[in-house]
Amino acid sequence: MDTRIELRVDGEQRSLTVDTRTTLLDALRERLGVTTPKKGCDHGQCGSCTVLLDGRRATTCLALAVAHAGSEITTAAGLADGEELHPVARAFLEHDGLQCGYCTPGQICSAVGMLDEAEAGWPSSVTEHGEGGAALDESELDDEEIRERMSGNLCRCGAYANIVTAIREAANGSGR
Template sequence: MATLRLTVDGTPREVDVDVRTTLLDALRERLEVVAPKKGCDHGQCGSCTVLLDGRRSLACLALAVAHDGAEVVTAAGLGTVDAPHPVQQAFLDHDGYQCGYCTPGQVCSTVGMLDEVAQGHPSHVTADLDPGADVALTDAEIRERLSGNLCRCGAYAGILDAARQAAGGAR
C-alpha cells in the first residue's frame, strides 16, 4: 500500500492505494471522481483521458504511485454548469456527444490538444515539423490529434465542429 497526495480538479486529496492501482481506478474507485470513464482499460479508446500535470494522459495506463503529488484535471474540473469551459461549451453548441460516455475524455483531449498546438507541437500531419512553428489547425490536424479518442456513437462531426469552435475557427 502507498499513500498518494493528488490535487484533483483543484482540490488536494489523499488516498491509500495498492501500488498496482492505476490512476483511473484510484480516481474512480477510491476518490469517487467519475468523470474519466473506463472504456477499454487498455489505452485504446481514450475515455479515461485526463489532464495530468497539464498534459493529456490516459489514466488507465498510468500507475497511480508514479504520480504522487500530481495535479489531475478531469472534464468535471474544467468549468461549472453556470460557467462552462470554452471546450465544454463548444461540445454543447455542436452536439459533440450522443450517449456521452466518451465525452469527458474527448473534452480533456481537446483541451490538451489546443495547449499542444499553442506550444507549437507538431502532429503526424503537420507540414512544418520545426518545433515552435505555427500550426494551422485544419480539420486534418484536429482529426489526427484527436484520433486516440473513440466515439462508439459516431458523433465525430459534432466533435470536429466543437474542436474547431474551441480553437477559434467556428464555421
C-alpha cells in the same frame, strides 16, 4: 503493498492509500469517487479515461497512481469555472459533439490538451511545416489536423464530425 499518496484533483488536495498496482483511473473512480473519467477499454486504446495530468493529456487506465503521487489532475468537470463551462465543453454542447456522452469527458480533456499542444507549436504527423521547419500555429488547425491529434479518443456513437467542428470553433477564438 499499500502506499499513502496525495493527489490534487480538480483543485482539491486528496489523500488516499492505494495498492502499488492500482491504476490512476481506479484510484480516481473507486477510491476518491471521481467518476468523470470513464473506464472504457482499460487498455489505453479508447481515450475515455483521459484527464489532464500536470497539464498534459494522459490516459489514466495505463498510469499507476503511485507513479503520480503529488500530481495535479484535472478532469472535464474540473475545467469548468464554477457554473461556467469551459469553452471547449460549451462548443461540444453547441455543436452536438456528443450522443450517448460516455466518451465526452475524455474527448473534452483531450481536446483541451491538444489545443495547448498546438498553441505551443507541437507538430503532429500531418502538420505541414513552413519555411525553416516552423511548427503549426494554433489558428491553422484544420479538420485533418484535429482528427489526427484526437485519434486516440474513440466515439462509439460516431459523433466525430461534430466533435471536429466543436474543437475547430474552440480553437478559433474561444478564449480558452
